[in-house]
Amino acid sequence: MIRVLLAEDMHMIRAALTALLRLEPDIEVVAEVTRGDEIVPEALRVRPDVAVVDIDLPVMDGITAAATLRERLPSCRILVLTAMGQPGQVRRALAAGIEAFLVKDAPGDRLADAIRRTAAGLRVLDAELVSSAMEYGESPLTPRESTVLKEAARGSSAEEIAARLHLSPGTVRNYLTGAITKTGARNKIDAIRIAEDAGWL
Template sequence: MIRVLLAEDMHMIRAALTALLRLESDIDVVAEVTRGDEIVRRAMEIRPDVAVVDIDLPVVDGITAAAELRERLPSCRILVLTAMGQPGHVRRALSAGIEAFLVKDAPGDRLSDAIRRTASGLRVLDPELVASAMEHGESPLTPRESTVLREAAGGASAEDIAARLHLSPGTVRNYLTGAITKTGARNKIDAIRIAEDAGWL
């Protein structure tokens, strides 16, 4: 029996995935969490074979949580789910040593098959997603530019970002200008769109 921890914040999707997986005789969903910061703690308690992790989780994103889980509980294999195959997310997942990466609009039987393959130690990666990730390359943004742009994407002003990150508003504006230049954007909103589409945020 493959013991699965499911991390998904959307209640209907989580319920549907759990119901789908419970139809399989060799897969048992032993825990469900709704936030990224709950994954490692819960996994350490129940020791699942596979963690199925949504990429867009509140508090801590799925890839960050998965990377920590991989370090803390190497015996647990990880399958990351995403609604969109953004190249930057695929690259981050690969860099973090994630074994499997699956888009949510894949047929239902692909998920159970991916869980089985992941549990057996195989990598499960969509070839088109990997090719797209290689084509787009690494993010041109520095970690600080990414952080500032991510804060701006959440609607924070330069002053709010400065206070949160212990920077001056002028320094925040410089980081935003750098992000706009490096993404080839027309303005801050365009830079956010480009970076999000590429999966750099």
């Protein structure tokens, strides 16, 4: 029996995935979580063979949680669920050592097969998804530009970012301008979107 932890914040999707997996004689959903920060504690409690993790989770994103889970519970294999439009996130996951991906709009019967393959230690990669992910290069942003852009993505003003990072508001604006230029964006909002899509934040 393959023991599965399911991490998905959308109630209807999670319920549908659980119902689908209950039809499989060799797969048992032993835990369900809705937030990224719940994955590791719950996995350490129930010891699943496979964690099926959505990338877009509240509090902590699925990739960060999956990378932490790999360190804390190496015996647990990880299958990441992703949308086709997130090549940058797939690139981040590959860099974090995650080797199993399933596109969210894949046919339902592929989920059970992907879980079995993941549990067996096999790679589960969508060739088109990985190819798309590889089109993005390394981030052109400096660590400080990335930090400032992340803070801006949370809705913080230049003054708030400056106070939090112990910088002057002018320096924060310079970092934002650098990020806009390097991403080829029209403005700060566009730079955030481009960087997030590319997996640079």
